[in-house]
Amino acid sequence: MSEALWNAMARAQELTRRSAYGAAIEAWRDVLTEDPMIADAHAGLAQCLIQEHRMIGARAEATRALELDAENTLAMMALALCDFFENRRKSALSRLGEVLAINPRDVDALQMKSQFLRDRGDWQAADDAISEALEISPGNRASLLEKARVSHSRGRLDAAEQQARTLVAEDPRDVGALVLLGEICRDRGNVDEAYRLVMSALSIDANNAEALDLMGGVKLSRNLIGGIYWHIARFLRRLGNRWLLWFAWGLWLGYMMVLSTMGYFEASELVRWLFVAAYLAFALGIYANRLLVDRIVRKELQQFRMSSDY
Incomplete structure (x- = not known):
């Protein structure tokens, strides 16, 4: 691989990390124009397309990545996300099982597994998955946030609030932790504090879907009928x-x-x-x-x- 292609890959990865998915899609396509046989580039493009809700293109790119590399875990996880958003929950969990069979210590896959199980209402299995991820990487903030979300889903508000406040204290610009803390405050009936937290989250990331959803919920809960x-x-x-x-x-x-x-x-x-x-x-x-x-x-x-x- 030439130096120019390495630089193009690095740029696409950086844009993806910064959540600039529109620019990242173009960057990944530039890489594939130079060399269409790079499985990781197809998988990276698939991940970005998912974030833009372009599931057909994402599935096509992930499938192509697996044709080039049958054990590309990033492509498998992209297909798992496609299945999840298309309400194919069993298929999504099955694909994550394949990822974990290849690499049982894949923290990202364990986090995703916990999210899928939490959505299904299987709280104990979700807790087990995220606890396993934390055993592998104890300081991983995404895992700690998911652990707090599992506690919240199980109705353990005290534990969830303590975990969320710890995350916010460590990083006041953690939008996910701010939103979760806002949800907990709303659950406790502290609507004003929930509103303050959601506005703080939106001042950092004005397009965050979870924060926008929470704001609507907070406004709803401010009157009796709502x-x-x-x-x-x-x-x-x-x-x-x-x-x-x-x-x-x-x-x-x-x-x-x-x-x-x-x-x-x-x-x-x-x-x-x-x-x-x-x-x-x-x-x-x-x-x-x-x-x-x-x-x-x-x-x-x-x-x-x-x-x-x-």
Whole structure:
């Protein structure tokens, strides 16, 4: 590999590290123009395309990387992310299993595994995965943040808050830790402190999706109706995808049982309407939450200028 190509690779890697994904995509393509047989370049391009939500291109690049190098773990992890965002959870975890079979001490893969398991609602398995990552690299900040997120998901607010505050004390510009601390404050009912933390996070990274989502949630929880709605949406989100389906099925089964037995037990019509209300709350919590939060965020951004380069 020529010196110019090495420099182009280094530039693409640096842009990726700085999260300048648009520029990194062009840099990786410049590398592949010079030499289309570099598996790591295809895998790096795939990772950047994922961050830009361009899943078809990301899957194609990751697949090409594996054709060139069947054990390229970066490409495997890119495909795992594609599967995850396309709701193929089992396939995503299976791909991570392949990565860990090649390198059981891959901290990034263990972090990703913990995130996938946490999303599925498998708290203990997520805790085990991130604990293993911390045994390999005890000071890894991404692992420490994921450990705090697992504690938060399990309802261990005291432990999660202590871990998040430690991370913020070490680096006050850690956006992920600020957002997590804001979520914990919101869970405790300290809405003003949560708002202060989310604004601090957005002043550092005005495009951070988690911070923007938290801001919408904080604004929702500042009034009674919005607060009740936010609790419903949070409950459904914490169920995880697997238990969410069971919850929906249980509601439907309960409703059908009530309809079939109302005459026999001479039950009040109110019972049927309570199930209808539960279904409406379920539907709103799943489908309307994203739209409502997005509208709140857009309205808030019209009033405040988060940073000079927003």
